[in-house]
Amino acid sequence: MKVSRRDLLAGAAGVVAAGAAGAAQSQDPPADPSKVRGRPSRALGQRAATEKPQRQPRGATSSGTPHQDLYGTITPSDLHFERHHGGVPEIDPKNYSLLVHGMVERPTIFTLADLKRFPAVSRVHFLECSGNFGGRGTATELTPQQIAGLTSTSEWTGVALATIFREVGVRPQAKWFLAEGGDAALLTRSIPVSKAFDDALVAYGQNGEAIRPEQGYPARLFLPGWEGNSNVKWLRRIELSDRPFMTREETSKYTEPMADGTARMFSFLMDARSLITYPSYPVTLTRGWVEINGIAWTGSGKITRVDVSTDGGATWTAAKLQEPVLSKAHTRFRHLWNWSGGEAVIMSRAVDETGYTQPTRETLIKSRGVSGVGYHINPVTGWRVRQDGTVIYNAEPWA
Amino acid sequence: MSARVLGAAIGAVGCVAIAMAQSPAGSQAAKEPATLGIGRPATQAEIAARDIDVGPDGVGLPPGKGTAAEGATIYAGRCAGCHGKTGKEGPNDVLVGRIPNDEFPFVRDPRAPKTIGSYWPYATTVFDYIRRAMPPDKPGSLTDAEVYNLTAFLLASNDLIPQDAVIDATSLPKVKMPAHDHFKPDTRTERPGRSGGSGRSSGSEKSGRSGGPVK
Numbered sequence: 001m002k003v004s005r006r007d008l009l010a011g012a013a014g015v016v017a018a019g020a021a022g023a024a025q026s027q028d029p030p031a032d033p034s035k036v037r038g039r040p041s042r043a044l045g046q047r048a049a050t051e052k053p054q055r056q057p058r059g060a061t062s063s064g065t066p067h068q069d070l071y072g073t074i075t076p077s078d079l080h081f082e083r084h085h086g087g088v089p090e091i092d093p094k095n096y097s098l099l100v101h102g103m104v105e106r107p108t109i110f111t112l113a114d115l116k117r118f119p120a121v122s123r124v125h126f127l128e129c130s131g132n133f134g135g136r137g138t139a140t141e142l143t144p145q146q147i148a149g150l151t152s153t154s155e156w157t158g159v160a161l162a163t164i165f166r167e168v169g170v171r172p173q174a175k176w177f178l179a180e181g182g183d184a185a186l187l188t189r190s191i192p193v194s195k196a197f198d199d200a201l202v203a204y205g206q207n208g209e210a211i212r213p214e215q216g217y218p219a220r221l222f223l224p225g226w227e228g229n230s231n232v233k234w235l236r237r238i239e240l241s242d243r244p245f246m247t248r249e250e251t252s253k254y255t256e257p258m259a260d261g262t263a264r265m266f267s268f269l270m271d272a273r274s275l276i277t278y279p280s281y282p283v284t285l286t287r288g289w290v291e292i293n294g295i296a297w298t299g300s301g302k303i304t305r306v307d308v309s310t311d312g313g314a315t316w317t318a319a320k321l322q323e324p325v326l327s328k329a330h331t332r333f334r335h336l337w338n339w340s341g342g343e344a345v346i347m348s349r350a351v352d353e354t355g356y357t358q359p360t361r362e363t364l365i366k367s368r369g370v371s372g373v374g375y376h377i378n379p380v381t382g383w384r385v386r387q388d389g390t391v392i393y394n395a396e397p398w399a
Numbered sequence: 400m401s402a403r404v405l406g407a408a409i410g411a412v413g414c415v416a417i418a419m420a421q422s423p424a425g426s427q428a429a430k431e432p433a434t435l436g437i438g439r440p441a442t443q444a445e446i447a448a449r450d451i452d453v454g455p456d457g458v459g460l461p462p463g464k465g466t467a468a469e470g471a472t473i474y475a476g477r478c479a480g481c482h483g484k485t486g487k488e489g490p491n492d493v494l495v496g497r498i499p500n501d502e503f504p505f506v507r508d509p510r511a512p513k514t515i516g517s518y519w520p521y522a523t524t525v526f527d528y529i530r531r532a533m534p535p536d537k538p539g540s541l542t543d544a545e546v547y548n549l550t551a552f553l554l555a556s557n558d559l560i561p562q563d564a565v566i567d568a569t570s571l572p573k574v575k576m577p578a579h580d581h582f583k584p585d586t587r588t589e590r591p592g593r594s595g596g597s598g599r600s601s602g603s604e605k606s607g608r609s610g611g612p613v614k
Contacts, residue, residue: 108441111438184535251519251520252518257503262582263578269587368506
């Protein structure tokens, strides 16, 4: 590209102006932007200064997606929820490698470049922490982010795990594999080999760029529709075996005491769920037409219906589903509602392609009791619209 | 036929089917080889350097042994700050304590502590987890002997082994855990006609289907 002296001068002036105007813009945008020359091009884009969506950290080990600030179905990568057990490691991609061994014909080490040489696939999928429910208490000043911020949707790119398993020659007696992360927890989970030959990926791409450090840079296991913890990040080792390994994360954690006296383990599947993201706390409504909308998702495939109630669950109407409805991905639902000013409780209820319907709180308590264990809790939830238009979480205390 | 050959055969068939579905009539389906020659063989030393997992059968346990007496000293120095003086005080995970009659009250009592003695189904997990992840301020810094000693201390503190028992690769997998028989694999994905959902004795979750009428 030929750069003229005039361009350079204009660019330099622009940089200076942007420096001055940038600071000014964030506080005080011009009354008429069409009468002020805008800033020049730059190497890295940024959000509009007035848009400040934030993840909400809960302690040092997780932070949730601000669903109330988002549209559509894709979660911006820097707002994808995070959950980790030994902090977010800094991994030099040059030193990264994945070891695959155990019941295989050819124990093999793959560099990151090796993984990228394989035929790749890209798929849009949600990822959800199985501990994703923050609405069991009496608090009503809770946002969608606080109720269910630990789910996000991205386009994931990587190599099918089946391709890697064919490359190393997985032996017929191998029924499970151990996936191990390279973080300070060396987090491990046992996964059925059948998932590898179904739809599992070793992913290195997220929404068109390298996976973010919080999501497993430079490569992670991705198991569509299965609980977040089993999607081992910073994947450094896979060991094939004829039995599960009974790691801490699949025994003392990520298991659910059940009403029949058992503890459910290897409960990978994330069942169908929905969440109204608008209107929600802390919005204040004005009378008239409101588009109730939110997200629904299921680990079993596609969402086929989302019912919306504006009378606290007495009657339900099927909402519109935003096309395309993708398998194991957030699906946006929309329902137009004329709010006439009275108090109302609005709720949503997801149905998936297997016929499974999102359960009520009562149903879940019946099968799981009031245990403090909060894994796989996916109840129908709602928002209470008060006469003054303020919206609060419709708290239904769990115990 | 090995899994590799079978897998490759399935892959090749799948590849042809996809190519046929997507190519214009008459074009040649691209043939994918069984393997692509990507990656390099892992040496035994490379595998040994990373392969630290311990299975419920004890496979993977290293040589060495430990006792509760030795473990008590290490626990006081490296663990008590987070787990409490006796393993019952916290502030982090409570590790020590049995439920009277080894009951399993967790579904009705949110406050029942899920300790090694009350909730952990396998003793081998104690060794595996300490060795890979503890202590959080210096993970991976404990020697195998220290991990054996700590494992013995925690099992003895939970009255799962005698105070003077020696824990090693033979004895550890044999330790009987009170919670073991309560753990059952999820059966949701095994129900006919669907790939997942609620099910079995807790099938009452199905009643999520019967909400109000749909207009």
